[in-house]
Amino acid sequence: MNINDILNYYEDVKEDFKFQGISSVRIKIMISLYEGPKKTKDLRELTGIPASTLLHGINELEKQKLISRKGEYFFLSEIGFISTLKLVDTIKTRRLFKNTKKLWLNHDIESIPQNLLMKIGDLSNSNLIEDELDDMFHSHRTYLQIVSNSKEIKSISPIFYPDYTETFARLIKENVDVELILTGEILTKTINSLNSEDLNEFKRLLSKNKLKIWEIKEDIKIAFTVTDSSMILGLFSADGIYDPNLILVSDHNDAITWGNKLFDYHKKKSQKISMEYFEQFS
Template sequence: MPGEFNIRSDYLDIYSKTKDQMKYIVSSSVRSQILVCLSQGPKTMTELRSETGQTSSALSHNLSNLEKKKITTKNGERYFLTSLGEIITVNLLENIKTTTAISKFKKLWSNHDLSSIPPHLLKRIGNLHNSTLIESESRELFKIYNTYEKILNESKYIKGISPIFRCNYIDIYQKVIEKGTKVELILTQDIANHTLESVSNTEMEFLKNSISQDMIKIWVIPEIKVAFTVTDKYLSLGLFLEDGTYDNSKDLISDDYDAVNWGNQLFEYHKNQAIPFTL
């Protein structure tokens, strides 16, 4: 891509100039622990010692150095983050979350297609750190299905993207709509066509009525390589393998606020590129 080499060169140049400052924080577990603790509010030495498990000597030495660099300060018996310290610590916490999400769910990221997750959300992949990876062998795929059904039944609204077809999902969505749950779906054109060909006359009538009553809204998109559902409480995320097949054996589930917010943003990103579906 034009300009890509220059952008990378700029980052390499920036790194060479700032690497010592970056290493100063992350190379010391004591300093990192101090900043994480102080991100929760001012702490006394006793509180820092209790929360980090470090000795007073180790804490005092590092706090003195942090104060010299204007990252922390002291008022009475309590230690605080400075404004500079707040900036550094916020980014440190993001880095911790990102590293956690990468290492914790390595099975999901490895050999899977991430092309449908835009760069600005890949950058915030740490929002998924407090999630659970559900894994099933081929003979027990019902585990993922049962978890998914439970998520839908407990939701006040549902937003989903599906480039795969499962006939039993038609029944699930009909049941939740009948309970008053509003549904928004983004389907690939192939899946939209397949769905219409598979529904009965009764189901088609229900679909038309649900659309007219704004209980379900559907968009179509040419192609997408991620399948997920986000509700008011949960995120369920599935990915395609690099060979183009959908991985039925793994599903990332989370009820964490940051993960749900991440999922909502991913849905809105693709909805902005989709076309409203009409019967």
């Protein structure tokens, strides 16, 4: 994510920072120095701050030992760099919640580990897909469209949709690499929904490692897919029911990386299914 993105994100959430009494000028200077030293002219071009105001902000930051200067260049001190790391993360997190608040309020987040909640700002470049009265299947259709155009799919699911099983069966036949983490109940439902041809194809591709399945024993409260090009996240409501009307979607590299870490976290807690497991369904 480049500095211009962060500066634009800050414009979205700067009122929140003003509420906390943090100087907008100083924040913009620190963010602008995040990727390396810059001259006053560079800072002015990046931030759009008038020269006199900019110099006042620089002096304040120098007094606090957050930035230093060498010749014509200003740069973050060690303390300034660490502070800016946290600042950038906070801006990204605020932007995420500003744009996708409906997904997070009154929804269960227990299946997201704390280390990834601390990096939730990596999802800041996401869109909230919401079903409307005139389009009740918008999120469902969006999900199917994304996975149908993917080359690699990793999915965690405690919910069952026949459409998803049919789509995955078709994609596996087309040599798309698929990894699934399913609860025991959903695993059984998925296998029972397959016709004999698809079941045999699942077993064949499982033996060739084109399909990998894990069973997770715990009661997970997240429906989640990460592909080679996108990340899709759905949550359960606080009452324990999956909310099919809202999904978070992103094609940003930060979100995809975050998604792969979430998948790996749950994979470590799951048991890999062997081909022999399918024999009971023959």
